[in-house]
Amino acid sequence: MTDDKRVCVKCGRSDEQTPLITLSFKGGAKYICSQCLPALIHKTHLLVDQFPGIELPTNEDATSS
Numbered sequence: 001m002t003d004d005k006r007v008c009v010k011c012g013r014s015d016e017q018t019p020l021i022t023l024s025f026k027g028g029a030k031y032i033c034s035q036c037l038p039a040l041i042h043k044t045h046l047l048v049d050q051f052p053g054i055e056l057p058t059n060e061d062a063t064s065s
């Protein structure tokens, strides 16, 4: 059994504290809360540590300040 605690991959809050959305990644389950979901969509590069090997969008705007 792997460590399968249900916590947001970004902020670490559990499903006791906030609703979590289940993600499927490389056959495993990950969880992210609704507040962090926009970061996963728009700032995917910030979550590469949580999703090793994730494919980043190539047509990214050069507006990273």
Ligand SMILES: [Zn+2]
Binding pocket: 008, 009, 010, 011, 012, 013, 032, 033, 034, 035, 036
């Ligand atoms: Zn979160």
